[in-house]
Amino acid sequence: MKSLKIKTATLTFIVSVFVVSATLVAFTFPNKPWAVPEKFEKMKNPVKSDAGSIADGKTLYGTHCASCHGKKGKGDGSKAAQLETECGDFTTPAFQKETDGAIFYKMTEGRKDMPTFAKKIADESERWAVINYLRTLK
Ligand code: HEC
Structure with missing residues (x-):
């Protein structure tokens, strides 16, 4: 006993x-860690980061992302409070350390509250341009 x-x-x-x-x-x-396949992790951004692509990325960001991620990328968009998962903060060193390929993967695939943009931003070069804009949010 x-x-x-x-x-x-x-x-x-x-x-x-x-x-x-x-x-x-x-x-x-x-949020649970988000595993990124190696193929994406190492993918290079084919769109040059210049004034043109950053401006395009900014426009797309305003249309598709700011409602959740917030105007400045801090994760405080108008829809953020209704979501179950946190949107994250694009201005943090932790986020900025992620590779362009990893961000491209997450934005293309989506997960739960984070929508997939494979169809909504069907042009891959536009998705890369959004990443060039995200890099300015530090
Ligand atoms: C409906 C709300 C919503 C919209 C619109 C949205 N997101 Fe998200 N996003 C989220 C949420 C919530 C997460 C966290 C998801 C998770 O970790 O499960 C997230 C996560 C992310 C991540 C991963 C962050 C990290 O720390 O690695 C990236 C990158 C991202 N979003 C980019 C974008 C981009 C770019 C757009 C616009 C093209 C966009 N999101 C539009 C809600 C949204």
């Missing part, structure tokens, strides 16, 4: 540690 009690106590302890850490992780990282 004694050993059974110990086993139950150990099990309860392990379960509690698991629950507590899962909760902590959930609060620290509101």
Whole structure:
């Protein structure tokens, strides 16, 4: 009987540690890590970052992204509060460290509240231009 009690106590302890850490992780990282396939991670942006592509990207951003991600990319757009997941903050070093290819992948595929733009911005070079604009939001 004694050993059974110990086993139950150990099990309860392990379960509690698991629950507590899962909760902590959930609060620290509101969104699950988003795995990017290697092929995209290393993809080069074929659209030159110049005044023209940044201006195009800005217009597209205003039409398709700002409602959630906010005018300045801080994740505070008018729709953001109604979403289950946080939009993230494009001005942070953590975001700016992501490769163009990784951003391209996320923006093309989408995930949950984040829509897919494969069709809404069907022209790939326009999606790359949006990334050139995102780089100015630091
Ligand atoms: C309806 C709201 C909504 C719109 C519109 C939207 N997003 Fe998002 N976006 C989100 C949410 C929510 C997340 C977080 C998703 C997650 O992590 O599961 C996100 C995540 C992202 C990420 C990943 C951020 C990171 O930290 O890696 C990128 C990149 C992104 N969005 C780009 C865009 C671009 C570019 C547009 C416009 C072309 C756009 N989004 C439009 C809601 C939106």
